[in-house]
Amino acid sequence: MRVVATGILAVMAGLYVFSRSYQHQWPWLEWLRAFTEAGMVGGLADWFAVTALFRHPLGLPIPHTAVIPREKDRIGRALAQFVRGNFLTADRICKQARELQLVQRMGHWMTSPVQANKLARQVMQTVPTALDALETHNAHQAISEKLIDQLRTLQPHEISQKLLAWLLAERRYRQLLAPLLVQIATALAANKDGIETAAGRKAPLGKIPLLGRVSRAIAEGISERATDDAREQLLSASEDTEDPLWDIIHEQLARMHTQLGSHPELINQLVRIRDHWLDDPQSGELAVRLWRQLRQGLDHDLTREAPHSIDHLGTAIVAVGTAIDQNPELAHNIESVLLDGITQILDQHGAHLETMIRQTIEEWDPDTLMKKLEQQVGPDLQFIRINGTLFGGLVGILLHAVGQIIW
Numbered sequence: 001m002r003v004v005a006t007g008i009l010a011v012m013a014g015l016y017v018f019s020r021s022y023q024h025q026w027p028w029l030e031w032l033r034a035f036t037e038a039g040m041v042g043g044l045a046d047w048f049a050v051t052a053l054f055r056h057p058l059g060l061p062i063p064h065t066a067v068i069p070r071e072k073d074r075i076g077r078a079l080a081q082f083v084r085g086n087f088l089t090a091d092r093i094c095k096q097a098r099e100l101q102l103v104q105r106m107g108h109w110m111t112s113p114v115q116a117n118k119l120a121r122q123v124m125q126t127v128p129t130a131l132d133a134l135e136t137h138n139a140h141q142a143i144s145e146k147l148i149d150q151l152r153t154l155q156p157h158e159i160s161q162k163l164l165a166w167l168l169a170e171r172r173y174r175q176l177l178a179p180l181l182v183q184i185a186t187a188l189a190a191n192k193d194g195i196e197t198a199a200g201r202k203a204p205l206g207k208i209p210l211l212g213r214v215s216r217a218i219a220e221g222i223s224e225r226a227t228d229d230a231r232e233q234l235l236s237a238s239e240d241t242e243d244p245l246w247d248i249i250h251e252q253l254a255r256m257h258t259q260l261g262s263h264p265e266l267i268n269q270l271v272r273i274r275d276h277w278l279d280d281p282q283s284g285e286l287a288v289r290l291w292r293q294l295r296q297g298l299d300h301d302l303t304r305e306a307p308h309s310i311d312h313l314g315t316a317i318v319a320v321g322t323a324i325d326q327n328p329e330l331a332h333n334i335e336s337v338l339l340d341g342i343t344q345i346l347d348q349h350g351a352h353l354e355t356m357i358r359q360t361i362e363e364w365d366p367d368t369l370m371k372k373l374e375q376q377v378g379p380d381l382q383f384i385r386i387n388g389t390l391f392g393g394l395v396g397i398l399l400h401a402v403g404q405i406i407w
Contacts (some may be wrong), residue, residue, distance in 0.1 A: 042392020
């Protein structure tokens with residue numbers, strides 16, 4: 001573009017010389033002379049303006065030239081303020097995020113098993129590298145210590161209260177405890193003989209020969225019927241959410257919820273259990289063993305041709321994506337949490353982002369900055385030269401015509 005602009009200016013100069021030389025022979029060349037003369041003035045003026053942005057024209061230290069190298073730091077500060085004030089604002093970014101519906105689109109994308117497995121594979125391939133970095137710098141120990149410090153700030157009774165409140169709301173405990181009732185009933189049936197034997201040993205009058213046998217038989221019979229009745233009641237309650245057993249469970253959970261908020265001794269006991277567990281050296285050793293087993297198991301699994309961890313993660317991604325895709329309220333809640341986090345980050349660290357942009361530009365070498373700018377806007381600046389040359393020529397014809405009319 002620079003060659004084209006300079007070439008047009010050279011053509012203007014050649015035509016000017018031609019028209020000026022032969023104007024006396026062909027009077028109509030005065031129009032060409034007016035066009036080329038004004039075109040050269042326009043082209044040279046715009047060449048000076050464009051060049052003055054980046055360097056001194058012809059190397060002459062003319063005032064107010066080489067603007068960008070001389071004012072690089074001021075331009076950097078202004079650009080950083082402009083970017084932060086017009087682009088890195090919470091309102092603008094949150095508005096764009098809502099219009100794009102990123103959470104909803106991501107949720108729909110995650111419902112595809114192919115996409116989910118691809119994402120799971122990419123995630124799992126980065127996990128060993130991340131774990132290596134943590135172990136190299138002993139970051140996992142720092143994370144464990146930080147986690148323990150955070151756990152000390154938790155109040156067990158408050159967490160338990162919230163959990164019980166969630167279970168009691170809409171009677172969610174019935175769905176969660178129904179499989180447990182089936183397991184208990186199965187355990188009773190499997191250990192029925194042992195329960196009867198234990199009941200027989202605890203029967204009264206066991207040392208008296210005849211009465212002991214009678215007493216033991218009665219105790220075993222009662223135990224057998226009680227075990228069968230308990231098993232049937234548990235199975236019935238697991239299938240019928242209106243069974244009276246659920247009322248008893250609800251009453252006990254509600255009483256426990258009330259005690260957690262009003263029983264100081266229970267609250268203190270939970271706090272002591274928390275502190276005892278966190279202070280126990282075996283807890284730290286358990287965490288180390290769990291970390292090693294997790295790492296070894298993960299490394300071994302990733303060497304398989306079809307790693308189970310990728311399949312499990314892919315299934316989880318599909319489940320999460322399906323939940324988001326089918327529940328607009330859930331998607332809206334996730335989006336609100338993310339946007340609140342973005343707003344908080346921008347409010348707290350917006351000044352740091354502005355400083356980063358400013359310092360980056362300040363660290364650039366002036367020649368590097370000029371090269372970057374010329375690569376981006378250079379063609380447009382050369383078009384300014386071309387337009388200035390041609391438009392200047394047209395203005396020259398107009399002025400010549402006005403002069404002909406007046407004089």
